[in-house]
Amino acid sequence: xxxxxxxxxxxxxxxxxxxxxxxxxxxxxxxxxxxxxxxxxxxxxxxxxxxxxxxxxxxxxxxxxxxxxxxxxxxxxxxxxxxxxxxxxxxxxxxxxxxxxxxxxxxxxxxxxxxxxxxxxxxxxxxxxxxxxxxxxxxxxxxxxxxxxxxxxxxxxxxxxxxxxxxxxxxxxxxxxxxxxxxxxxxxxxxxxxxxxxxxxxxxxxxxxxxxxxxxxxxxxxxxxxxxxxxxxxxxxxxxxxxxxxxxxxx
Amino acid sequence: xxxxxxxxxxxxxxxxxxxxxxxxxxxxxxxxxxxxxxxxxxxxxxxxxxxxxxxxxxxxxxxxxxxxxxxxxxxxxxxxxxxxxxxxxxxxxxxxxxxxxxxxxxxxxxxxxxxxxxxxxxxxxxxxxxxxxxxxxxxxxxxxxxxxxxxxxxxxxxxxxxxxxxxxxxxxxxxxxxxxxxxxxxxxxxxxxxxxxxxxxxxxxxxxxxxxxxxxxxxxxxxxxxxxxxxxxxxxxxxxxxxxxxxxxxxxxxxxxxxxx
Numbered sequence: 286x287x288x289x290x291x292x293x294x295x296x297x298x299x300x301x302x303x304x305x306x307x308x309x310x311x312x313x314x315x316x317x318x319x320x321x322x323x324x325x326x327x328x329x330x331x332x333x334x335x336x337x338x339x340x341x342x343x344x345x346x347x348x349x350x351x352x353x354x355x356x357x358x359x360x361x362x363x364x365x366x367x368x369x370x371x372x373x374x375x376x377x378x379x380x381x382x383x384x385x386x387x388x389x390x391x392x393x394x395x396x397x398x399x400x401x402x403x404x405x406x407x408x409x410x411x412x413x414x415x416x417x418x419x420x421x422x423x424x425x426x427x428x429x430x431x432x433x434x435x436x437x438x439x440x441x442x443x444x445x446x447x448x449x450x451x452x453x454x455x456x457x458x459x460x461x462x463x464x465x466x467x468x469x470x471x472x473x474x475x476x477x478x479x480x481x482x483x484x485x486x487x488x489x490x491x492x493x494x495x496x497x498x499x500x501x502x503x504x505x506x507x508x509x510x511x512x513x514x515x516x517x518x519x520x521x522x523x524x525x526x527x528x529x530x531x532x533x534x535x536x
Numbered sequence: 537x538x539x540x541x542x543x544x545x546x547x548x549x550x551x552x553x554x555x556x557x558x559x560x561x562x563x564x565x566x567x568x569x570x571x572x573x574x575x576x577x578x579x580x581x582x583x584x585x586x587x588x589x590x591x592x593x594x595x596x597x598x599x600x601x602x603x604x605x606x607x608x609x610x611x612x613x614x615x616x617x618x619x620x621x622x623x624x625x626x627x628x629x630x631x632x633x634x635x636x637x638x639x640x641x642x643x644x645x646x647x648x649x650x651x652x653x654x655x656x657x658x659x660x661x662x663x664x665x666x667x668x669x670x671x672x673x674x675x676x677x678x679x680x681x682x683x684x685x686x687x688x689x690x691x692x693x694x695x696x697x698x699x700x701x702x703x704x705x706x707x708x709x710x711x712x713x714x715x716x717x718x719x720x721x722x723x724x725x726x727x728x729x730x731x732x733x734x735x736x737x738x739x740x741x742x743x744x745x746x747x748x749x750x751x752x753x754x755x756x757x758x759x760x761x762x763x764x765x766x767x768x769x770x771x772x773x774x775x776x777x778x779x780x781x782x783x784x785x786x787x788x789x790x791x792x793x794x795x796x797x
Contacts (some may be wrong), residue, residue, distance in 0.1 A: 300567070
């Protein structure tokens with residue numbers, strides 16, 4: 286199934302065209318096409334091994350597609366990598382930060398890498414957002430996994446990205462921190478028209494935060510639409526039941 | 537190439553060393569240990585009529601450590617990114633791979649200066665050996681050994697990118713693999729005739745032969761320096777090419793996130 290391009294007047298900021306990634310004989314992502322517009326929050330859903338992380342990695346240039354094209358902010362990721370990546374950011378539960386540096390030092394390094402104009406100001410801003418300012422002098426190795434996740438999210442917002450890729454961003458957060466994070470992401474979308482493309486196994490979160498859902502199974506998009514549309518199309522009561530149906534091959 | 541991104545990489549590693557005593561000690565530990573062990577050996581050997589042996593050995597020890605620190609400055613700094621699961625963060629930032637390389641090379645210069653400085657100071661304090669007696673020749677010697685260290689470091693990094701973290705032992709072993717053929721503690725002529733052509737392909741061989749020539753005659757062997765520079769340029773270019781090819785392969789095989797997490 287190919288996801289149809291949204292009828293919208295808004296600018297398309299993420300576009301995948303017939304994207305395929307094969308690792309040897311295994312097709313991790315198979316002929317996937319979709320468009321995401323400015324200010325959309327799109328959730329990528331799928332069982333383990335469905336190809337979600339591979340898809341995000343291709344979007345960020347970490348993995349080269351076997352075939353197909355990716356355009357971010359109207360530019361080809363292969364040709365305009367540097368220009369694109371300076372306006373994009375990423376956080377993943379699988380990625381961490383140098384542990385022998387303080388929280389503030391880590392953020393200051395990434396502010397340098399992204400060429401942030403007023404680094405001190407921006408660092409204070411993101412630390413305040415994720416309530417980690419009191420930990421500024423704490424070595425990262427002494428942070429809890431939830432605090433580390435908040436640091437990674439703070440890093441991901443340092444450069445005021447136009448497009449944000451999040452791979453299971455709230456996986457290690459307590460319900461309060463996760464709720465605040467979702468609220469922060471929503472407010473960034475509303476205020477700055479930030480586009481957010483993210484994966485999560487928290488179905489309630491997906492339902493509550495996503496404008497649209499892409500449901501991936503064995504590397505293919507098997508459903509797409511608003512959470513309500515996807516739930517309705519599968520004849521279920523909620524996204525969790527849809528997920529279980531897809532994951533157990535009942536679709 | 538953007539200076540602010542290179543500075544960020546340098547800062548990232550300097551923060552690491554300013555706080556971590558084990559990491560800082562690692563920069564000094566081996567040079568100091570080598571100097572003590574071999575320094576006392578040379579004191580003993582002074583009793584025998586081997587002319588300039590002490591200068592040869594202590595000079596070789598300090599200069600070899602410069603090559604080793606330059607290599608470690610690249611390969612261990614790269615491993616630090618893997619150990620801290622930070623590599624994907626760097627590769628999804630606008631940092632170019634070439635800027636990353638320049639950043640790591642700059643970090644290795646700091647290591648070379650620290651380790652070389654401490655080595656030279658200890659040799660002077662304990663054995664009255666003045667490395668700076670090599671005069672102006674010391675500058676091209678250090679530059680050539682640093683460049684060879686960089687090439688080995690970049691090859692190590694490329695191998696880890698390609699084969700994953702199992703290849704990390706190369707970060708400690710690869711420099712010692714070339715040491716027997718690099719005429720560090722003995723001239724190329726000592727080697728079996730079939731090994732001599734291999735030794736002559738090592739830039740370090742020409743530097744160490746040059747060092748011994750300067751100690752013996754005071755004259756800088758420009759021909760040897762020229763060969764060392766030529767070989768270093770060639771090897772550095774090949775190492776950088778290998779790094780970019782390995783990065784390309786790692787992207788194709790989806791290894792960056794896997795080795796970095």
